Amino acid sequence: MSEPGGHELYPWQQEVWARFAPVLRGERAGHALLLTGAPGIGKRHLAGVILRALLCEQPDTARLPCGQCRACAQVAAGSHPDHSRLEPPEPGKTIGIDAVREFCRRLYTTSQFAGGRVGLIDPADRLTVQAANSLLKALEEPPAGSRILLLTDRRDRVLPTIRSRCQIWRVDRPDPAGVASWLATMPAAVADAMPLARHAPLQALTLAESPVVTEQGALFEGLANLLAARRDPVSLVADWQKAEPGWVVDWLYRVVADLLKLTSGASEDTLVFRDRARELRRMAELLDGQALRRLPPTLTRTRRLLDASVDRQLTLESLAIAFLDCRRREKRAA
Ligand SMILES: [Zn+2]
Structure with missing residues (x-):
């Protein structure tokens, strides 16, 4: 399995899922979750699974999204009305205040399904100071039932005003045993690239060529x-x-x-x-x-x-x- 489906995990993410899943839908998880960790370990994919798990109408026993319900199908098609994303207009660019306002406007619109609204900010370290300031209220008092997921490889670059309003969920580098089964399905060059990628599997995949x-x-x-x-x-x-x-x-x-x-x-x-x-x-x-x-x-x-x-x-x-x-x-x- 080189790339799992959007509702499935990479093999090395089972452990982190076991840690996150039980609190995900409960009160103990904050309204704003900042997912941090090294680049190339699959955080973005994990965030996608979390997002689907929050919206899914019938999660499985491991609390993973089913991949089949109406909500899962709509997220896969990018058409779920309760799901919004906030990203830079181009990779490497900053996220400005207008984009944040539009994101918040969608967040405060009444949810169309029972799951509440879910917003994803990726990467959170690209928000300008102004944009971050206009997001603070949503992070502090989001509309009932809604969740905001923020992603970053560089926690130190996320503005302190944002960081302090989020529950921080750290994703560690996977241990070699967790990656072994995946590596076995990959060309040998991916394993060769692992030391250079500091054992971040998806980074190794990029580097292999x-x-x-x-x-x-x-x-x-x-x-x-x-x-x-x-x-x-x-x-x-x-x-x-x-x-x-x-x-x-x-x-x-x-x-x-x-x-x-x-x-x-x-x-x-x-x-x-x-x-x-x-x-x-x-x-x-x-x-x-x-x-x-x-x-x-x-x-x-x-x-x-x-x-x-x-x-x-x-x-x-x-x-x-x-x-x-x-x-x-x-x-x-x-
Ligand atoms: Zn589902």
Whole structure:
């Protein structure tokens, strides 16, 4: 099952559902629920299931939406009269005050069915200050029976005035056992992408096609050759550019974390890239543990510079040189 139906859960979401479902329709769940957690773990899908469960006329014994009743069919078709969404006009844009007013107007219109109205705000961190202010009343005293679901990957970016009026429901990264059955149905590249995706399954699915995963062997080899002085930084950076620099920097973060573990004597079982332990150990032998500790802040700075769309080639070249500067002195002289 690559993608479950809108009324079904991903296999790793059973546990979180068991936690949420019993309170969902009861008094203990707030009127405004803020769903937070890492990107790529299926929060949006989960929010869709919650929304359907709230509107469904005959939820099953696990309190999941039936997928067959009139309400479920209307939500699936996007035509349920008691269901409204508030989203940015385009991905990445902000949600403005006019959109919020329209959303609230719909929320305060009398519900047509017994379930009450349900509104979804996605993502909640994109509301402008003005828009957020015009939403506060609805969050505090929503019309009877209505619920507002808010979603975010970045809880720290949701305005405090919004956050403090919501019940916060945290969705954790799934544990590997919960993801295993799903991974078994996926191409091998998805499993390969899991460490880089920090074990967020849907993020891994997106990354699986990316060169940073499909060319991962070549990226490891390039870095090893740089550290062994068999590759010059400029040509290596050309490879990084081809593999989407932002993801390369994320990949380098995990590689450096593994190298730090190896230089401080941690076991290979703790590595992100366990299956590349031998290559990583060869790299670690060339590196000075002390100097290596300076790399994570350098990577953070690089990430920021890339986001600010500076000269990518130059930024990445200085990063490659920072790696060279981490080599042990006696090896460098040799
Ligand atoms: Zn139903």
